[in-house]
Amino acid sequence: MTLCCARFRRTHPEDKIKNAKIIFVVGGPGSGKGTQCEKVVEKYGYTHLSSGDLLRAEVASGSERGKQLQAIMQKGELVPLDTVLDMIKDAMIAKADVSKGFLIDGYPREVQQGEEFEKKIGAPSLLLYINAKPETMVKRLMKRGETSGRADDNEETIKKRLDLYYKATEPVIAFYESRGIVRKIDSELAVDDVFKQVCQAIDNLK
């Protein structure tokens, strides 16, 4: 080992999140992930990281990378894996000192993203599977689209996002089910009743 490694090892930024508590929040578009995460932040002091929000912030910044991302997102497609992961990791490190844990919302979108996350960051201790019927998700998204200003909350893109969710993201749930960390949440109910189930799952972590 060189002197340089020895000196910098202790202050490596990654060290800050090595033992962080991580919860994956997985569900279709409009299933209620963001709504539930907000409530968890308030009650448990977790940090909510929505991959979609991080990406939209990059788009809003007007950067060159933001412009490329916007084109992909407008089509309802998935953005490159490394881009999202780096953004999540940077955001986690920035919040490490003040967080009780992290809610990773909207990621992994496919099994490979989960594997990469674990390699670069760490393993989740819980996966909240926010489950609603497709009709419910479409209805909620159309309503959200009236005020969200989100370019992807329109009927055509919603359909593509739902298809992609069933094809790419549902296998993620099966992947983590084999590890016994999936808690299925019935998100057809009123927000507070959904939250009760979420609290039960989190309380059981301790």
Ligand SMILES: Nc1ncnc2c1ncn2[C@H]1C[C@H](O)[C@@H](COP(=O)(O)OP(=O)(O)O)O1
């Ligand atoms: N349990 C619930 N009952 C009724 N509406 C809900 C709900 N959970 C969320 N909503 C609403 C709020 C939003 O306008 C819309 C989508 O919710 P969201 O939290 O933004 O979903 P997601 O982050 O999974 O895309 O549905």
Ligand SMILES: [Mg+2]
């Ligand atoms: Mg959301």
